[in-house]
Amino acid sequence: MELQVIQNRIYHIRGLNVMLDFDLAEMYDVQTKRLKEQVRRNIERLPPDLMFELTKNEWLELVAICDQLPNNLKHSTVTPFAFAQEGVAMLSGVLRSPTAIQVNISIMRAFVALRQYALGYSELNQKLETFMIETNMQFNEIYQALTELASQKEEENKPRKRIGYVKDE
Structure with missing residues (x-):
């Protein structure tokens, strides 16, 4: 799959980059219901730091923020599972189809590209801060040099008292 398509399906929830179950099910070419069944059957492989279910508030917030969510899911009462990068990797052990394996490889590449982008961004941000400090x-x-020049020019333009004999007029 194209990396950009996968990266557009990565959300930032609870401080983690995650993918949601319905996006993964679509990519793996399985029903979301079947994906959730397999996850529940193998729940010991997916601890809470790798996979969690969104709360109602998180789901409503995500629906409000994201335009790219499918319309049939926006009003769903069932909250989706969210899988961190390692949780998606663990799914390859749960879903063993050839399609799932190939899609999983593409997803891992997308997460790596996203991480590299984030690192590049922070490095660029640090360079920009350094540049701004130096420029400032x-x-x-x-500014100090111009202020000194202006004060010197002011001194030069002041009328001076004449030295020597001044004849009264």
């Missing part, structure tokens, strides 16, 4: 210091120095 340079502008302060230029």
